Amino acid sequence: EVQLVESGGVVVQPGGSLRLSCAASGFSFDDYTMHWVRQAPGKGLEWVSVISTDAGTTYYPDSVEGRFTISRDKSRNSLYLVMNSLRSEDTALYYCVRQNELGTSWYFDLWGQGTLVTVSS
C-alpha cells in the first residue's frame, strides 16, 4: 500500500527539541521531493519545509528558518524533521507530504495522517 506514516509527536516544553519521523512505503521514496506541512488546531495549512530527492536542496519559511531541519534517509525510506527552540505557536498537527510533478508543475499528491506536536509548559 502506498502510504506515509508519521511519528514522534509529543507534548514538549517551550524551548525544547523534538524529532519527527515519516516512514514511506509502497513507492520509490528516492524519486520524490518531500515536504512537511503543519496545521495548528482549528487553523489553516502552513508549509514548513521541503527537501529534494538528493537532499541537496532544502527550503523553509521564515517562521521556522534556523530552528527546524529537514532530512531524509534513503536506506530507511524515511523523512525527518528536527525541531529546536520550540514555541507555543509551533503547536500543530504535522503532515509528511509527497510532491508529484507534471512538466514544470508540482503538487502534493500523498499525505500522511499527521502527528501532533504540543508545545506547553
Add this chain to the structure above:
Amino acid sequence: DIQMTQSPSSLSASVGDRVTITCRASQTISSYLNWYQQKPGKAPKLLIYAASTLQSGVPPRFSGTRSGTDFTLTISSLQPEDFATYYCQQSYSSPFIFGPGTKVDLK
C-alpha cells in the same frame, strides 16, 4: 514572499448549488496553483493542479480556471460529500504558501 488570499472565507450552500471560490496571488505565479479539499479530522486531498488540471479520480463537477493572478474553483452542482474546507496553494516559489481556506457548509 507571495501572499495568497481567498474569498469568501466561508459560505453556506444547498445540495445542487453552483459554488465558486476565488484565490488571488499577490504577484504572478503563472498557473502554479493547486486546490485541496479537507474534511474534519482528515488530511487534505488534491483536487486540481496547475490551475485547471483535474486530479485523477476527482469528479468532473470540480473545475479550475485562471485569469491573471486570480484563480477560481467551481463546483458545478454541490453534493453532500463536498461540504468541507478548500485551500489554494501556490507552487511557484518558496515559501509555498496556502490560502487561508474557504469553509463550505450546509445552508
